[in-house]
Amino acid sequence: MRVAVIGGGVMGAATSWRLAKRGVDVVCFDRHSPPHALGSSHGESRIIRSAYFEGSYYVPLLQEVFPMWRELETLSGMRLLTMTGALYIGQPAAEAVVGAEASAKAHGLDVEMLDAAAVRRRYPGHVLHDDEVAVLDRQAGFLNPEGVVTAMLRLAPDVRRDHRIGSVEKLLAEFDSVVVAAGPWTPELLDWMPLRIERQVHAWFSISRDADWFAPDRFPVFIRQSEQFGDVYGFPTLDGVSVKVGRHHAGDFTDPDHIRRRVDEGDVDPLRLMTATFMRGVSGHVTRTITCMYSNTPDHDFVIDFSPHDKRVLVLSPCSGHGFKFAPVIGDIAADLVCDGKTKRDISRFSAARFAPSSHVPDDQAQRH
Ligand SMILES: Cc1cc2nc3c(=O)[nH]c(=O)nc-3n(C[C@H](O)[C@H](O)[C@H](O)COP(=O)(O)OP(=O)(O)OC[C@H]3O[C@@H](n4cnc5c(N)ncnc54)[C@H](O)[C@@H]3O)c2cc1C
Known part of the structure; x- marks a missing residue:
């Protein structure tokens, strides 16, 4: 299986790391040279916490993520x-x-x-x-956000810096799956994503x-x-x-x-x-x-889901100002979804369908997952 990840900010870097860990042939593309200060994953420090006031449904992900951060340090x-x-x-x-x-x-x-x-x-x-x-x-x-992105990308086998992807469809000609982790540039690639x-x-x-x-x-x-x-x-x-x-x-x-x-x-x-x-x-x-x-996003919850228009495309938009701390577990969920079509983690709150009505997905694509 060949997977392309668009974006080498913390979400794309985490996904590339977790896919590579499973032996998947993954290529990570970034329009700049991460870690850089032009997106969302920079600035010396990011808060991580457990008693999540935004919703207790985030807590199981947080309980899982602390050991993953220690794994990355090791x-x-x-x-x-x-x-x-x-x-x-x-x-x-x-x-x-x-x-x-x-x-x-x-x-x-x-x-x-x-x-x-x-x-x-x-x-x-x-x-x-x-x-x-x-x-x-x-x-x-x-x-430490810059350290995190550096560490994750070192664990990704193929990182192509200064390489802007202009279209998801073109990548699908070469890859079995595409993960869009383009941060604030996501709507440029997926026009249905209602990000502000x-x-x-x-x-x-x-x-x-x-x-x-x-x-x-x-x-x-x-x-x-x-x-x-x-x-x-x-x-x-x-x-x-x-x-x-x-x-x-x-x-x-x-x-x-x-x-x-x-x-x-x-x-x-x-x-x-x-x-x-x-x-x-x-x-x-x-x-x-x-x-x-x-x-x-309009409700400030994440989007972690297949595109409603094409099941070969996985969308990762876990920001709304609070996503960094979750990156390793989100990367691992992305690896679950790409490799198995499903995950054991509860991501029901993070569906793409809440913003984009599902359109018809051809059977051959639907079966892949
Ligand atoms: C000021 C600030 C403070 C924050 N504080 C916290 C905090 O304390 N705790 C916390 O948990 N979260 C926090 N967050 C949120 C967290 O930092 C983000 O959720 C996270 O960094 C998002 O990462 P990302 O990979 O989705 O996006 P980005 O880091 O923006 O990465 C996207 C990448 O995609 C690349 N790209 C885009 N388009 C293309 C293309 N067409 N082709 C190739 N590459 C492309 C870009 O160059 C970029 O490197 C904060 C965010 C900000 C801005």
Whole structure:
């Protein structure tokens, strides 16, 4: 069986790795040279967590994925996952708090409820109102995205960089199956995919010399929900002099070939105000910025499914701003689907049919899977 994977971001790289592991003849194509900073899989750090407030149906995938990240570390000899725990901060009724508690209860996860005083005492880098609370999710931390993509692509036997694929149909003349993992460029190849591409900005702010509470062994990754700033998140310091923060779903809609890469004060000011309000020991001085893209589905759940128009085409669009942490298990699900036509994992929420009505699939193609 010959399989083409379009895209060498984290999803295409993970799929290529997992297919190669099963002995499949796989070729991974990328229009750029991954790891690169032009798509969605870059920027020093990505949060991974367990008490998933977006829906407890994600938790079984997360329970499976942690050992897979460790497997990738063993195979590559690289350190990719740093465990710090995660704090979800907000009002007691905030989705991040209520949803995390619900997922933890449903799956028996290791979480602890903290009141504002406990958070201040344990994590002096956070400033909380008296009526705010936090959930501490112990099975959480961050991944190194550039390292991850590098490690996965080293395990893929045939990676063709700077090779743009213009049409899925043309590839099908040469390959038995095509996996489309093109991130924000997916609609260019599959015009029925209803993705909205959202520009995102990360900024690193310098920290004061005595702010040792931002060290990775003392400062969990965090997500904070508030009326004033919406959803924001941040990481411990990785260089000892700065912390990275971002706003979730606060960006302009764009397209991947015309995204504004330049970051200006209008992008940074809300983050500066947020750190001044919510964090202690962070200065207003920006040391670095990057842009990145979310590929949002209408319901913010993933698409992991065959194309409704051709069962030889598998679509992977697990973003909406939260897909990175799942990459190895999504790559393995893709390998299940390509090799066996089915998977044991529950991916019923991630169907393509919810966006594209199924059209007639010729019998010979349907039988392949
Ligand atoms: C700012 C930001 C913060 C995030 N934070 C988190 C987080 O903390 N935790 C988390 O779990 N997730 C997070 N995410 C989401 C996560 O990073 C994405 O879900 C993931 O990176 C998507 O990977 P991808 O491979 O689908 O897309 P990409 O990384 O964009 O990869 C797509 C690849 O396809 C290639 N390509 C496109 N078209 C073609 C073509 N025609 N021919 C050949 N190659 C092509 C591109 O060059 C690119 O390399 C974040 C995303 C962003 C942008």
